[in-house]
Amino acid sequence: MADSKSAGSGATRPGRRAIVERIFDHNADTRSLFLRSPDSPPVSFVPGQFISISIPLSDETRTRAYTIASSPEDGEPFEICFNRVRGGRGVDYLFGCDTGDELSFTGPFGLFTLDRPPESELVFVAIGTGIAPIRPMLRRLLASRFAHPFHLLYGASDEAHLLYRSELEGWTHAHRHFALELVTAPAAAAPDEIYDRIRAIVASRWVKSDTVRARQFYICGVGPGVLGIRDLLRSSGYERRSVKYEQW
Template sequence: MAQPTQKAVIEGVRILAPAVKEFTLRPLGQLLHFKAGQWISAHLPVGDSPPLIHAYSLAEPEHPSGLFKLCFDRVPDGVGSGYMFTLEAGDELVYAGPYGNFVLPGEDPASYIFVARFTGIVPIRCLLLELLGSSFAGDILLVYGAGNSQDLIYHDEITGWVERHRNFSYVPTIFAAEDGWKGRVGTELDALRLLVTERKGQLPMVCGGSDMVRPVRSFFQELGFARREVRCETYY
């Protein structure tokens, strides 16, 4: 059954990296009520049989203003993201939702381990904003990887959280050495192998492409986590 769609107008566009944009949108009809970590489906007027329907995660928790944010990368030759990249302030976006179960659990775990690659940080940053604004006092670890430091979107903002939240640790990693980069070099999995050596009540939440999500999920399963205990949002 076709899902009812809504329209929103783009109020602002921010360029976060050479191929990454963030939109601030204002719904033109009903407000969008959602949980941090959920996504909307954008109905894009492109492709062989429009609309081309693609998922985009909500980039920040629900705000009293009703504005919401999306953040996406332009995939080389990607029809949907290529179209999204051409949109400007004043343009409209048709969407349905929210959808998805990649949300914080009803009951707090002892600690959280978040793992993201590139724009996989979008729902995870949203979850972190929610969590760091809550009374949760357990440890929160974020391992965040990208091909290069420019693609670690929101890196400066996330780095700032470390000083303000004593229970938050941030491990950014890039896949090849770079002049001026003082952080880790290697994959998210390389970092996890050093940082997480046993299962002790953590909740792993992982987001990115299947090339990262699959091996990271296997890593946690090798530590004794059941498959369903590793929450994953797989973009492709």
């Protein structure tokens, strides 16, 4: 399971409130909520962390993790970004929220983070809303004097699901060390096909084409495809700690 999932139950911690200040629809099934906490101190987090939202359904209260997609430097409101899931009653509740509504959450939590840039090349691999933790990490690197190459390989089912695209493309002009590669699945592809494509690119670029194993990887997406990419890298000579991942 995700490296950071175990760090995030937060069951015994007191909850905080967040008010929905703004709503933004990225596409037909992906939405961002911009949240402001009326409680003090202000919400403080490290790029990559998530909050655990308490979701009151008619027959249960479930807790679901949502990553903070904005940057600590931005302060509040902070942003969470999520997509509809088949049968996903938790996320359906969030889609039903309106501006002014109040949510209860604990956190931020999580170890899938990038606080201080390391002294090595970095490769970020994101699929769909898996860009959420990676976006503030990239912002942190862009704001620092990071002197190593850093790449984002970002895949989605189709063009409409490549989130924050113009922002990401703008960063390639602003930072000479940043490289972006966008990948989509062919029309009518099976849901997992994007993971197969991404895995093939990772294999050809960072496994087969050289013997360098000093890079660090951050991988985020949904389901076993994330583990497939992780295992490919770890079994190819990259150290375990150099391949960080978060699987939703």
